[in-house]
Structures are given as structure tokens and as C-alpha cells.
Amino acid sequence: MGTIDRLLTRRLLAAYIAVILVIMYVPMVIVGLASISKSRFFLFPMRRTSSKWYEMTWDSLQVHESFLTSLTIAVCVALISVILAFFGALAYARYDWRGRKLFQQVLLIPIFFPQAVLGLALQLWFNSIGIQMSWQSTVFAQLVWIVPIVTLVIAIQAYGYDSAVEEAAYDLGASRWQIFRTITLPLLGPGIFAGFLFAVLLSWGNFPLAYFTSGADVTVPEWLYGKMIGGYTPMVPAVGLITVVLGGIILAVGLTINGMLQRRD
């Protein structure tokens, strides 16, 4: 029997993977097609193609500014949340202290709070204490939501190693700072990296919090939303595709550097 069964299994598996890939990537292909349509509205089959929407996107000051705003917010959010979450994760997973259970529960609340409501609440709060809203206030708003998530990501890593290694280092004469630098930080490294990546992605794609709290500054999702409800042009899918391609390039460069580093070891 064996061989036939195995052949069938392999074919079914291949078909399954193909279906998944199609479902995942067809929307992106459609976006790509929509961005090169000559007419303003996307009709299928497409009559004529054009690259003019890309040229317009590339020259658009609005698009430039929104990219810069989104990127600034994402980097700030990622850096701050990784630092806060690192210590939060140690408190969450490593140390036994009074109120740890409460801390673990309170930490989760912002994740489950609907983002639109959280955004509105923050907007009302910023207004009432008289803060002029801009990209900085969005950084704060996104931190409220992203820090708990990054904390959990790093906490998983912190749970994953034997805390006796820190005691062993201490016993071998290491100072607190040496333990932190040579043991804790390297062992939590993968979690910190994953948390940073999570923070960038969540911030980059976040619309509701930015919508309520960014004031006059416009992020990429806000710009896309603005264009969608009034004044759609194929610049919308063009921006979408540029984002995907940029992400792909960054990923490829990162993997190459990683591969080169590993080969050297």
C-alpha cells in the first residue's frame, strides 16, 4: 500500500498549499493590476495600462509626507515599546513580587479594548488636558496598545530559559550589570527582535488610533482612507504595492545580512 498513499498525500498537500497561496496572494495581484490601470476606476478586463499613477505617487508631496510620518511613528513606537516591554517582561515572567498577578491582568486590558474606542478615549483625554495633537500624540496612543503586546512577546522568551543561569553567573563573580549584558540580554535577544518587528508592523498598519489622535499629521493608512472615501485614484493601490515591495526589499536585505553573519561564525 504505502507508496500510493504517500503519493496521494503529497498531491493533496501540494494542492492545499496552492489553494492557500492563491487565497493569500490574489488580492495583492489585483492591487497590482489596479495600480497600472490607465483609467481612474478599475474595470476588468483592463483596456489599457499605464505607469502614470506611479509617477504621480512618486511626485506626490502628500504621499512623501505620510510615508515619513508613518515611518517616524513606527520607529519611535518600536524603540520605546521594546525598552518598556523588556523591563515589563522581566517583571511579568521573571520576578516574584507582590501584585504580579494584578500586573499580568491589567497589562492585557488594552489589547482587548476595541481600538476605535481606545482612540476616541485618548482623543477626548488629549483634548481635555489641552495637548495639541500631532504624530507625537499618535506615538503615545499606539504605545498604549502595542507595549502590552510586545511585553507578551518578550515574556514568552523570558519564560523559556532557566533563571538559574543568572544565579550561576552571579555565583561565578559577575556583577549585576555583567549578568544583564552577557546573560539576560543575549538570551532575550530573539524575543526583543521579534517584539521590535511586531511593534513596527502593528504601528505601520494601524489606522484607528492614528485617525483619532494624529491631529493634522497624516499617516499612510490615514491617507489611503482619505483617498478611498473621497477622490479614489489608482494611486491608492500604487501606494499599497510600493509598501509591499519596500517591505520585501527590506526583508531580503535583512535575510542576506543575517545569512552572511551566520556563515562567518
Added chain:
Amino acid sequence: MAAAPPILQLRNIVKSFGSLNAVDGVSLDIEEGELFTIVGPSGSGKTTLIRLLVGMDKPTAGDILLRGKRINDVPANKRPTCMVFQSLALFPHMSVGENVEYSAKCKGIGKKERRQRAAECLKLSHLPQSYYDKAVTQCSGGERQRVALARALAFNPEILFFDEPLSAIDYRLRKTLEKELKDIQRETGKTFVYITHSLEEAMVMSDRIGVMREGKLSQVGSPATIYTQPENRFVTEFMGEVNSLPVRLADDGKLHCETLDASFEPPAGMPPGFSRGVLIVRPENVAISDDAAPAGSENLIRGELFNEYLLGSRIQYQVRSGAMVFLIEELRADAVARLPGAEVTLSWQPGDSMVFPE
């Protein structure tokens, strides 16, 4: 020549967690260059005690003196002692060499000297030099034990503590490592303090043993003393399976056991003023015979053989007599073929039994 002063002195050490005294008044002198083992069942406070000795925790009361200096408040990273952890606590992101060199690196010792010291310690703990660059995550269980030992030796501690590092290792490898550890201790001349729940392990390695129970030291002495002259029932029973008979001193000067309705000759070393307690006989001191009344034997008990276990070079029998079950051991070479259900006679020399008051 006057005896060297003890390297480590414990004076009435107490460690409490809330109302519980995990360590409850331990006083002990550990001599320079000896292998001292603290042995006790789980929950007896031995791990708590060793954590106080390496400086991970502070005692609630009492003093710890290292070469006569009080070190209660010296933190672990400032003490010239080092511990091999139960989990070994190897640094998983480092190679074997980096693990071994860790303490030297913290002290800021140069690369060349570090490397040389690491090589010596790898050799001492029987690891090939090629392991220097191997990841610790790729080492087997036994190799990891050796890496942990090499790392501790590289620290060059005045006292090396061990917190049951061999408990998770399979029997044969454990036996090898126990003996190697003893050799390394002799070779380096260092003071080793070892804790374990296994008296067998303690017997193999130690110069002296301290038996711990409920936060207190029950008895301290050489393995031979602990075995032949246990001071109390706990030590006797902790050492292995024994036969314990509840007895009281009868008017005729014999020990009467009500459960068996039998009387036994008391041992010569019966404590004065003894009235009731337990009579303890080790399985290997009980003779088993098919005769109803073997010549020249005292303390006879009739019973029915109902189980037989082969323990390598020895055979263990279980014999039921009335409401009690006796354990008997004899060398396999001396054993006579017996069938379960056989009627047998048990006996022992009064001198081989021990009595402890209740």
C-alpha cells in the same frame, strides 16, 4: 602538628520563611580539603542551607565563617566559593569554552591566560580539548555535567558546592561520575560540599556525612560511623530498608514485641532507662533457615516466605510473620533454593540489632 582550623564554620544557622524554619539551628565545621556530604530527604532544608552557604540567600540568624571571617552579608558574587547547580545552569548561548572562561572574563583576565586555564579545567573534568568550541546545547547529559564542573573549577573556588547535580543522570553514568568527582577532589585538594538525597551516593564519595532532617542535622560522621553507629531511628531508617519492631522492656529483661507476641534478647548497647521504643535489625543481619530451630541461634521467629527479589549479587526475601513483614537479604552465592509459601525461621544476633527509645 596542630590540626588546621576548619575552612567553613556554621554557628546555629536559622533560615525562616514566615513561621517555617527551613533551616533550624545548624552548627557544623567543615575541614579544609574534605568531601562533606549533606544528605536528607526532599524538604529537609538541604537546598535552603546550601543557598545560604554560597550567598544566594541570607540566614535569618546565626553566623557563617569562612576561614574565621564572618561572611553572612557577603553576596554570592563576592565570595570565593562556587556552586554546581542542580539544573547545571550552563549558559545556553555560549560554547563550552565560553562557559568555562566566564568567571575569568568577568574578572577581566586576558584571553591567553583564560584559554590556558580553560584547557586545564577541561582536562581535569575529562573533556577533550576539541570541545572548547562546541555549543553546550550539543553536549550530552554526562558532558554537560563535566562542563558545569569545569566551569566551577575554572573559578578556582576555596569551596566547591554541589546541589544534587547528578540526580537526573542514569545509574551507570552516575556511578562513574561519582567516582570521578572523588578523584578530582583528591587531585585538586579542594574542599567539596555536596548535597544529595541519596545516602548511597553520599557513602561512595564522602569523607564525612551530615544527615539532615526537618532543618536540623541528625548526625554527622564518617560513612562507616553513620552506617554502623547510627544515633537515632531516622538515620537508621534513612539508610535503607530495615526491620523495625515496636518493643517494650519486660520484667525479665527481654524486649517484648506485642505484635508478634515474642521476646528478644536486647543488644548490649541498649540506652539506660529504656522502657519502650523500636528494635531495628538490618535485612543483611537476619539469618534465614529452613530448620525449625537452627542450632546456636537466638531471637527465633517463624514465618512464611512470600516474595523473593534478585538484587544482583544479593537476594532479598520478604517473610510474613503474624501481622509483620520482615526483609531479609543474603548473598546470592549463599542462597538455598526456596519456594514461596515455604515455612522458614528467622534469627539474628542481639549484637546486630539496635534499639531507639520512642
